[in-house]
Amino acid sequence: MSPLAERLVADLRARPRHFAELVEAHTGVAWRDFLRAWGEVRGLEALGRDEQGRYVIAAPAG
Amino acid sequence: MKQGFRDALRVLEDAGELRRIKKAVDPRHFSALAAQAKEATFFEAIEGYPSWRAAGALVSTRKRLALAMGCSEADIARRFEDGIRRPVDARLVSDGPCQEVVWQGDAVDLTAIPLPLMHVKDGGPYISATMVVSKDPEYGRNVGSYRLMYRTPRETGIDLVSSSDMRRYYQRALDAGRPLEIAVAVGVHPYEMLAASYKAPIDVDEYAIAGGLHGAPVDLVRCRTVDLEVPADAELVLEGELLPIGWTADEGPFGEFSHITGDVKWNPIFRVKCITHRRDPIFYMLQMPWENDWLAAPVIEAAGLQALRIASVEPVAIRAPVGGCCYWTLIASIRKRPGEGKNALLALLSVAEVKLAIVTDDDINIYDPDELDWAMTFRIQADHDVLIIPGARGKHIDPSVRAWSLGKGGLPTTAKLGIDATIPEGVPREQYERLRYFAKDAVRLEDYL
Ligand SMILES: Cc1cc2nc3c(=O)[nH]c(=O)nc-3n(C[C@H](O)[C@H](O)[C@H](O)COP(=O)(O)O)c2cc1C
Numbered sequence: 001m002s003p004l005a006e007r008l009v010a011d012l013r014a015r016p017r018h019f020a021e022l023v024e025a026h027t028g029v030a031w032r033d034f035l036r037a038w039g040e041v042r043g044l045e046a047l048g049r050d051e052q053g054r055y056v057i058a059a060p061a062g
Numbered sequence: 063m064k065q066g067f068r069d070a071l072r073v074l075e076d077a078g079e080l081r082r083i084k085k086a087v088d089p090r091h092f093s094a095l096a097a098q099a100k101e102a103t104f105f106e107a108i109e110g111y112p113s114w115r116a117a118g119a120l121v122s123t124r125k126r127l128a129l130a131m132g133c134s135e136a137d138i139a140r141r142f143e144d145g146i147r148r149p150v151d152a153r154l155v156s157d158g159p160c161q162e163v164v165w166q167g168d169a170v171d172l173t174a175i176p177l178p179l180m181h182v183k184d185g186g187p188y189i190s191a192t193m194v195v196s197k198d199p200e201y202g203r204n205v206g207s208y209r210l211m212y213r214t215p216r217e218t219g220i221d222l223v224s225s226s227d228m229r230r231y232y233q234r235a236l237d238a239g240r241p242l243e244i245a246v247a248v249g250v251h252p253y254e255m256l257a258a259s260y261k262a263p264i265d266v267d268e269y270a271i272a273g274g275l276h277g278a279p280v281d282l283v284r285c286r287t288v289d290l291e292v293p294a295d296a297e298l299v300l301e302g303e304l305l306p307i308g309w310t311a312d313e314g315p316f317g318e319f320s321h322i323t324g325d326v327k328w329n330p331i332f333r334v335k336c337i338t339h340r341r342d343p344i345f346y347m348l349q350m351p352w353e354n355d356w357l358a359a360p361v362i363e364a365a366g367l368q369a370l371r372i373a374s375v376e377p378v379a380i381r382a383p384v385g386g387c388c389y390w391t392l393i394a395s396i397r398k399r400p401g402e403g404k405n406a407l408l409a410l411l412s413v414a415e416v417k418l419a420i421v422t423d424d425d426i427n428i429y430d431p432d433e434l435d436w437a438m439t440f441r442i443q444a445d446h447d448v449l450i451i452p453g454a455r456g457k458h459i460d461p462s463v464r465a466w467s468l469g470k471g472g473l474p475t476t477a478k479l480g481i482d483a484t485i486p487e488g489v490p491r492e493q494y495e496r497l498r499y500f501a502k503d504a505v506r507l508e509d510y511l
Contacts, residue, residue, distance in 0.1 A: 020182045023090060030110050031089055035173040035187070039214035053183055053315040053326045 004029060005040035009057060012047070016054035064278040066295040067249045067346065070130050071117060074102050077129050082106055089187070092118055093180040096349045102126060111176040116345040118178075121252050122352035124384075127359065130252040131275075136429065139363030139380055142256065142275070146364070149266070150273030150280075158283040158294020160247070165337040166286065171215045172334060175298065178347045181317035185219070185326065187212045188316060189300075191348035193247040193258045194220075195290050198231045203291075205268035207258040207357075210246065210300075210332060211313050218332045219313030220304065227264050232304055232330060241303035243288040244332065249297025249346040252357070254280065259357050269293075287336040297343045301336040319354035320387050320459045351387065359388035365413045366392045373409035375402050378424040390460070391418040393428045398484050407449055407480030415457045420481045425494075437483040440494070449480035 001009070008022055017025075019038075026034060041047060048056045074080040081099045086107035096103045096118040105116040121127040124135050133141040165171065177187035189210040197203050204227045211219035222229045228244075235242040247254075257272035269291075273279045282291035285301045292299050313329040348354065359382045370377040376397040382388040392410045396402060403421050410419035422428060422437045442448070456463040456476030463474035485491060 018183050019186050020179060020184065023179060031176075032110050032173045035177065035212065036215065038186070038212075039173070042213045042217075049185075049312045049326045053185060053323075 001040055002037050004033060004037035008037055008041050009044070012041075012055055012057040013059050016050045016052075016056040018052075018054050022055070064273075064276040064280060064295075065251050065253070067251055067297060067344070070120060070251050071102075071104065071344075073129055073132075074120065074126060075104075079126050079129060080104055087116075089116070089176040090179045092116060092176075092178040092347050093349060096122075096347070108176045111174075114176050114343055114345055116176055116178075116347055118347035119349035119353060120346070121255075121356045122349055124356060124359070127252065127356045131360070136379055138360040139367055142360035143364045143367065145253070145275030145277075146260070146262075146271055148274045148277075149270035150276070150278060152267070152269035152273055152282050152291070153279040154291065155281045155283060155294055158281060158296075159340045160292060160294055160296040160299050161283060161286065161338040162341040163339050163343075164286060166335070170334055170337055172212060172218070172300075172337075173215050175337075176345050177212050180347075180350060181323065183315050183323045184317065185211055185312070185314050189218070189246070189248060190350060190354075191248050191250075191255065191346040193250050193254050193293070193296075194228065194244055195247070195292060196228050196231050196242055196244045197290060198234060201227070201231070201264050203267055203269070204228055204231060204264070205258050207255060209316060211316070213311075213331065216334050218334070219311055219329055220332050221313055221316070221327060222304075222329055223309070223327050226261075230264070235304070236306050236308055239306060241306050241333075243290060243301075243303050245285045245288055245290040245292050245302075246300040246332075247292045247296035248299070249344055250293050250295070251276070254293060255348075255357055256360060260361050285336070286338060297346060298339040299337070300332075300334050301338070302332055302334040304330045304332055307331060317350045318459050319351045319358070319389070321351045322459065322461065324459060352384070355384050355388040358382070359384075362389055362392065362414060362416070366394060366410050366416075369409040369413050370394065370396065370406055373405050375406045375409060377406075379428050381428050386418060390415060391420075392416050393420045393422070393434065395422045395424050395426055395428050396484070397424050400487050403447070403482035403484035404449065404480075407482055411449075411451060411454075411478045411480050415455065415460075415476070417454075417456075417460075417476050417478045418481075419479075420483055422483045423485055426483075434483075438481065441483045441485055442481060443486065446486065447482040449478075449482070451478040451480070454478050 081101040086109045088109045128135040253275040254272045257268045281294040283294045309328045318324040378395045380394045406421040426437045456474040458465040465474045
């Protein structure tokens with residue numbers, strides 16, 4: 001996983017976020033790089049959604 | 063000859079309705095900038111995408127839709143009716159600009175396209191200006207418009223929740239355990255978008271409807287990797303298949319045509335196998351909600367005209383106002399005989415999900431809100447002229463139908479409201495004689511300035 005994708009995963013482990021909130025947290029990143037990293041995150045089984053449509057990743061057990 | 067996307071841009075520019083933006087723009091800012099411009103926007107340079115340009119908000123107003131349709135603002139419904147009455151079959155050609163560049167295999171990468179991020183709560187960047195074609199062994203070819211949400215460099219979500227012909231095609235493929243091949247054309251003339259959004263009977267080819275609107279056949283090319291055909295002059299084409307996974311993948315939220323943020327939906331996934339585009343492609347960002355609304359207007363207004371005629375009421379003008387998202391409200395003026403104000407209301411309220419209908423006489427200019435208010439003030443007695451029809455079919459995305467309380471699969475109902483703002487039976491027309499200025503035609507203000 002790329003360092004940017006890892007940072008996105010860490011963001012989502014910290015708290016649920018809308019996609020745009022993730023984008024705002026990494027505005028310095030070229031859009032194409034962001035989309036590639038997001039593609040990696042989307043591949044994770046653990047990625048889910050909450051009732052407000054935010055993305056969530058549950059913290060690892062234990 | 064049939065017009066293309068670039069012709070539509072030229073028509074808008076000639077009319078002073080296209081704003082060129084020369085400074086490079088990040089695709090994350092397309093929508094916010096288009097929302098601030100009074101005109102359609104053309105992004106001449108895009109940060110990180112040197113070979114692309116982009117355009118948006120082409121038909122965000124009635125005026126621009128009328129320009130693209132080559133008619134007056136009052137005539138969009140009649141112009142649309144003319145087109146659907148005279149379909150022109152599409153024509154297969156051997157090649158077209160939409161396949162000047164082909165990305166296949168490992169080269170397929172959606173991140174190489176300047177995908178816009180539109181709204182603060184969207185589930186991702188969206189491709190909103192799609193013409194999606196699919197085939198069914200029994201029903202043949204179908205074309206509709208369906209939004210696509212970026213997921214990965216080779217996958218998008220698609221919203222197939224509502225009932226539609228393509229949903230039916232997908233369900234049939236799913237039942238047979240196979241994927242449904244689709245091809246998505248982006249950057250086509252507004253006539254193609256109108257044809258795609260029109261709910262044509264399942265056995266009618268929407269490409270022929272687009273041909274009817276153009277008055278010339280739509281040239282199609284065969285796709286490279288799927289057994290489908292797309293408009294040869296499109297800017298961009300995505301080829302691939304809807305995976306046979308049913309309604310299992312999260313999609314949305316998205317800023318809907320109701321001007322409201324929708325919910326997360328559960329939908330299939332589109333896997334992209336091939337991307338083709340012009341050598342100098344222009345990405346079309348359809349600006350929500352306005353362009354989606356205005357593309358609905360001619361369709362719903364034409365349905366309203368037809369419903370009035372079936373009810374033997376003579377329509378004079380019809381309007382689906384953007385406040386009702388060009389979908390939930392119809393206002394019509396009619397040449398009325400006794401009782402026909404009510405007949406007209408019943409006819410208009412039978413159209414799709416229309417939940418508010420207002421009918422006036424033919425002396426009222428329904429495009430002038432002040433005239434309409436005047437008619438609603440002086441031609442209505444609420445105990446006689448207001449119809450309420452409870453329990454009719456509603457639409458989920460209208461919050462007032464409380465769809466969330468219905469449980470999964472529950473279908474909402476809605477009350478419909480009709481307002482008969484025609485001169486009441488028994489009130490002489492002379493009672494409404496408007497004041498006129500003495501000597502209005504005898505003097506001219508310029509002569510005194
Ligand atoms: C810009 C635009 C986007 C649309 N997006 C969707 C969508 O994502 N899902 C959907 O079910 N209908 C959508 N619609 C409405 C359908 O395109 C429309 O109902 C059409 O008639 C469906 O075609 P079909 O029944 O022939 O498949 C959209 C319409 C427009 C104009």
